[in-house]
Amino acid sequence: MNEKILLEAVVLAGEIMLVSGAEVYRVEDTMNHMLRRSSYETTETVVFSTGIFVTLDDPVKEPMTLIKRTPGRSTNINRIYLVNEISRSFCRGDITVEEAYEKLKETATVIQYGPWLRALGLVGVPFCFAPIFGGNFLECVASGLVGIALAFADRIVKKVRLNDFCINAFCAFSVAVVALMIKNWLWQKTSVDVLIISSIMPLVPGVTFTTAIRDTLNGDYTSGSARMLEAVVTSLAVAAGVGGGMFLFQFLWGGILW
Amino acid sequence: MVMQILSVCVAIFLFSAVLEVPRRHLFFAAAMGGVCWWVYVLILKEWESSMSAAFLSTLVVAVLSHILARVRKAPVTVFLVPGILPSVPGAAIYRCVYYLIRNASQVSTHYLVETLQIAGAIAMAIFITDSFFRLFLAYHVKKGDLAGKR
Structure with missing residues (x-):
């Protein structure tokens, strides 16, 4: 599995949920579930309402960290719903990390009602x-x-x-x-x-x-x-x-x- | 009262266009709003306390949302946020700040207290329901009959 893409996907998922108005513990929960599929030994997520920090560490690999600032927020329940669906099917192993990342990118801009x-x-x-x-x-x-x-x-x-x-x-x-x-x-x-x-x-x-x-x-x-x-x-x-x-x-x- | 509940249902239905509730769950979300206002009005008439009205109406909505979320396979938020909309202290928080800038600090304090009471009651109700359902799930996951679900 490409851990770099996984990290990007996880942070994107967290960002969409947070900006759309999900509670912090739910955001962290979703991100941790997705990170469980990585091969790194320790994964840590910290979510504040203005930023997301994720770091992966392992005794034998280089640690990776991604920080994302999240400005601008408005309630969008549909995006929370879609991210939840994507993360579930990713955790079940139905889709690969690349597919999940692509879907998340689409979700970030989806508008349901014109x-x-x-x-x-x-x-x-x-x-x-x-x-x-x-x-x-x-x-x-x-x-x-x-x-x-x-x-x-x-x-x-x-x-x-x-x-x-x-x-x-x-x-x-x-x-x-x-x-x-x-x-x-x-x-x-x-x-x-x-x-x-x-x-x-x-x-x-x-x-x-x-x-x-x-x-x-x-x-x-x-x-x-x-x-x-x-x-x-x-x-x-x-x-x-x-x-x-x-x-x-x-x-x-x-x-x-x- | 029936008219009021119906109008709340329609209001939440239309509000869903602003909040972007998923199309599949629109009707249930609107019904949640109606249920919330129904319980709210009933309790308010019986006990004349907006705090207990907000608490109990949210408790009902939160439990129903958790059940619906499991039945219809969607996150709880989809039903919860439209459900608590009618009792959420939006008007009170606006009035609090409005009277603050109009230099009527006593009225402002009154609405500030009301905001904190109602928002606190709603948050408490959701928190209790969440914790209860988590306990319930943890028990079942341990037993193995709901393994893999969250």
């Missing part, structure tokens, strides 16, 4: 989440309209390559502005709070925060605190975007200027 389905999701989620926050039917429709703004903002920031903070802040900003427009000019009876909260549901880091606590409970303190910070920064971006949008709307149309 941009239109994603946009449909971003419009539909606010529509369906409004009742949970106490919205009536009119507020559902209004939230759907705000969701359209969110989908547009999402398409725009996908084209312009920005960092996560700016992406979330911009999306939240457009949500706030459109929600206030609807409230002030279209349906005065709607509650801005319901519109904004249900529309930012796809942006807020609820799952990240929960995963952070789970990592911490599992003893991965570094990743746990890093994820917790990530959740705080994301919600800061969302809150700053909403706050900025509200301020701008009041400044322009709230009677401060004229």
Whole structure:
């Protein structure tokens, strides 16, 4: 077996899982399972939420180490699922390490639902989440309209390559502005709070925060605190975007200027 | 309430397009969200505590996810993440930071505590279920009837 390719494949598998939002212990577990097929005596994996370290060592061979920094993350359950499938069939011996590496490379960029389905999701989620926050039917429709703004903002920031903070802040900003427009000019009876909260549901880091606590409970303190910070920064971006949008709307149309 | 649960199911179904849930498991993922909200609303009405509501709804979802994951041969995450979405404290964490930058620190602290309570309850429920299933599996692997599975 070519250990060099195995090492690359293992690190790639870990990177895809980590970036897609899997828990640290699951990432390490998958990587260790794959590494069991190597001929090296000791294998060690260390996964932090911002980087992966793998090293192979043996009394008679040269040690090998690979380090990978993992920037940029967004939940993608399909990729976790596919990596899991590949690692299982590799561990069973159904595919060779070269085949596994090729498949993993494909998995790293696979997108299951096209941009239109994603946009449909971003419009539909606010529509369906409004009742949970106490919205009536009119507020559902209004939230759907705000969701359209969110989908547009999402398409725009996908084209312009920005960092996560700016992406979330911009999306939240457009949500706030459109929600206030609807409230002030279209349906005065709607509650801005319901519109904004249900529309930012796809942006807020609820799952990240929960995963952070789970990592911490599992003893991965570094990743746990890093994820917790990530959740705080994301919600800061969302809150700053909403706050900025509200301020701008009041400044322009709230009677401060004229 | 039925309307609410149905709307949560549809919401999670549509959310799956954003989270990229595998197509084969879409319906089960959406059903998980519905189950979660159903238990959540029931407990909230009975005990009026959002913490126990989040804990018990996640416990149910986590156990079902583990069973489904074994039946349908997929990682637990596929069902777990869509399942906990309705009860996860997304709105609370946003409100906490929002009131912080609006300089209303008392309201902000209230939501911070709520976030920590709910997220802690959810994480606890998942952690307990995970540990339980690991124990259960370890026992069976030792006996040899589930060897090779993980």
